[in-house]
Amino acid sequence: MIPCRDGDRLQDYLDGLLPESEHRALRTHLERCDACRSELALYERLLERLDAIPIRDPxxxxxxxxxxxxxxxxxxxxxxxxxxxxxxxxxxxxxxxxxxxxxxxxxxxxxxxxxxxxxxxxxxxxxxxxxxxxxxxxxxxxxxxxxxxxxxxxxxxxxxxxxxxxxxxxxxxxxxxxxxxxxxxxxxxxxxxxxxxxxxxxxxxxxxxx
Ligand SMILES: [Zn+2]
Structure with missing residues (x-):
């Protein structure tokens, strides 16, 4: 799969840091870009795993x-x-x-x-x-x-x-x-x-x- 340059903005997309118009544009882009979609899925899995790690209070x-x-x-x-x-x-x-x-x-x-x-x-x-x-x-x-x-x-x-x-x-x-x-x-x-x-x-x- 050819890496897509929009992939750089996926983390900001997930964190809700993109301006409204860019956010909407990237969502539309995701519908037709396989590279970005699979990268987003990876990010989401990583975040899920991180959330699952219990925080231990010393x-x-x-x-x-x-x-x-x-x-x-x-x-x-x-x-x-x-x-x-x-x-x-x-x-x-x-x-x-x-x-x-x-x-x-x-x-x-x-x-x-x-x-x-x-x-x-x-x-x-x-x-x-x-x-x-x-x-x-x-x-x-x-x-x-x-x-x-x-x-x-x-x-x-x-x-x-x-x-x-x-x-x-x-x-x-x-x-x-x-x-x-x-x-x-x-x-x-x-x-x-x-x-x-x-x-x-x-x-x-x-x-x-x-
Ligand atoms: Zn893309």
Whole structure:
């Protein structure tokens, strides 16, 4: 049988995607074209078979199995509770240390002078920045000169922002937060060492239900 070029439109015909006039024309064409008629019959049989295939709902059991592959639920519960308790303990200890430190007689005076210094520094840096931007706007003709001016003027600002990092307390708390975040991220990563160790010895998920 010679293939017919109208055969290309049969799928759209079945899906009802053809405009009304084309649909009617193809129906008339089908009455006298054997090639298209037999192709249409094939399509219809295929669709019938596809409709007959039952759709299996994997349900919540599959989700639970996939999650269990990442981290088994018992381990998950244990880790969540361990992290919760550690976080509570660490934050309580830090709060205690912070309050003790602030309650010391010398601290209040130190903080006041520190804040006064910082306030003065930030204000002057803000004025500096404003001044720099104004100067930069005036020198807008020279691109590299502009960058140079900004870099030169921004350096004290960077230093001012770096000043709090000189305090061991700030560095300690920031480092602890960073380490905790890194550990949490590593633990959540499916390729991490912990996950691999936890997964060891478990069999593979053989059937994914969809
Ligand atoms: Zn045809």
């Amino acid at each position: 349900g919540v059991a599959l989700t639970e199995r996939i999650l269990d592959r990442v981290v088994p639920s018992r381990v998950r519960a244990r880790w969540t509770s361990a992290i919760g308790w550690s976080y509570t303990a660490v934050s309580s200890a830090l709060t205690f240390v912070l309050i003790s430190w602030m309650a010391r007689p010398g601290t209040s005076a130190w903080l006041e002078s520190r804040f006064a210094d910082l306030y003065f520094q930030y204000t002057s840096e803000a004025i500096f920045t404003l001044h720099t931007l104004t100067a930069a706007l005036l020198q807008v003709g020279d691109g590299w000169g502009l960058l140079g001016v900004i870099g030169e003027r921004a350096l004290p600002l960077v230093r001012a922002f770096a000043l709090p990092l000189a305090s061991p307390m700030v560095v300690g708390i920031s480092s602890l937060a960073a380490v905790t975040a890194a550990l949490l991220l590593a633990w959540l990563s499916p390729h991490s060492l912990t996950s691999r160790i936890l997964r060891k010895g478990e069999r593979n998920v053989e059937v994914v239900g969809f």
